[in-house]
Amino acid sequence: MQKPYADLSGKHALVTGASSGIGRAIATQLHHQGAELVIAARRLERLEELASELSGARPLALDVRDPSAVQAALGQESFDIVVANAGLGRGLDSIQEGSIEDWSAMLDTNVKGLLSTIRATLPAMIAKKSGDLVLIGSVAGRQVYPGGNVYCASKHAVKAIYEALRIDAFGNRVRITTVDPGIVETEFSLVRFRGDEERARGVYEGLQALQPDDVADAVLWAVTRPAHVNIGEIVLWPTDQASTTLVRRQ
Numbered sequence: 564m565q566k567p568y569a570d571l572s573g574k575h576a577l578v579t580g581a582s583s584g585i586g587r588a589i590a591t592q593l594h595h596q597g598a599e600l601v602i603a604a605r606r607l608e609r610l611e612e613l614a615s616e617l618s619g620a621r622p623l624a625l626d627v628r629d630p631s632a633v634q635a636a637l638g639q640e641s642f643d644i645v646v647a648n649a650g651l652g653r654g655l656d657s658i659q660e661g662s663i664e665d666w667s668a669m670l671d672t673n674v675k676g677l678l679s680t681i682r683a684t685l686p687a688m689i690a691k692k693s694g695d696l697v698l699i700g701s702v703a704g705r706q707v708y709p710g711g712n713v714y715c716a717s718k719h720a721v722k723a724i725y726e727a728l729r730i731d732a733f734g735n736r737v738r739i740t741t742v743d744p745g746i747v748e749t750e751f752s753l754v755r756f757r758g759d760e761e762r763a764r765g766v767y768e769g770l771q772a773l774q775p776d777d778v779a780d781a782v783l784w785a786v787t788r789p790a791h792v793n794i795g796e797i798v799l800w801p802t803d804q805a806s807t808t809l810v811r812r813q
């Protein structure tokens with residue numbers, strides 16, 4: 564297979580949330596470019612199935628909500644590329660009717676889990692004065708939409724963490740990137756609506772959504788630029804989506 568981007572042979576890469584959707588596509592594309600992979604998520608059987616397709620990829624059962632487990636699993640490794648992708652949405656209730664349990668799931672995963680992943684892996688990048696840290700944010704980190712409240716807050720936090728990292732890690736030659744997609748067709752809505760397939764399908768109906776490979780393509784482009792180029796923010800939308808509230812459906 565022809566490699567569309569620079570060769571990543573010899574690069575050690577981590578993708579969290581690699582058992583599904585965007586993370587799975589990023590892992591697959593990094594593998595095709597030659598990177599050695601650690602693929603992390605909670606569902607080990609899914610990771611093992613993916614690892615059987617991506618020879619040499621190492622599955623890692625990891626819940627990013629457990630900071631000690633994240634530190635123990637990742638803190639001793641030295642990655643060249645870290646993609647902090649694990650995340651989820653839960654429900655679309657108003658704040659006044661919202662579930663505190665759902666809020667905790669989103670904040671613990673999307674914000675604290677992302678921070679634990681960074682805390683465990685960034686020091687090694689700083690020590691060797693190179694590396695790519697890619698955050699998967701969202702357009703929900705830039706605009707709020709009805710019912711999006713706490714999910715949007717979690718992704719606004721990702722954008723703030725991205726901006727803070729650019730300052731905190733500055734001077735160490737570590738490149739920080741945030742990739743912020745609009746609607747991507749994945750299991751995201753199935754998780755958000757707790758397995759309600761019909762409701763989840765409705766999110767993508769009549770619309771040509773982004774596909775996980777479109778997001779992976781943006782990540783691959785960012786991490787294969789020359790060392791002096793840091794792609795900061797990539798915002799990608801489906802052509803049929805103008806904002807978080809304006810979607811064209813056939």
Ligand SMILES: NC(=O)c1ccc[n+]([C@@H]2O[C@H](COP(=O)([O-])OP(=O)(O)OC[C@H]3O[C@@H](n4cnc5c(N)ncnc54)[C@H](OP(=O)(O)O)[C@@H]3O)[C@@H](O)[C@H]2O)c1
Pocket residue numbers: 579580581582583584585586603604605606607609625626627628648649650651652672676699700701702743744745746747748749750751752754
């Ligand atoms: N789909 C969209 O429209 C869209 C748009 C913008 C941004 N995003 C963001 O893209 C990222 C990936 O989402 P997706 O669309 O690919 O959804 P997805 O298909 O549901 O994949 C989510 C991934 O995150 C993992 N994950 C969830 N909780 C985790 C935890 N506690 N510990 C470790 N891994 C965990 C899941 O694995 P396990 O369940 O096996 O742990 C799964 O691999 C998320 O951060 C999401 O917010 C999605």
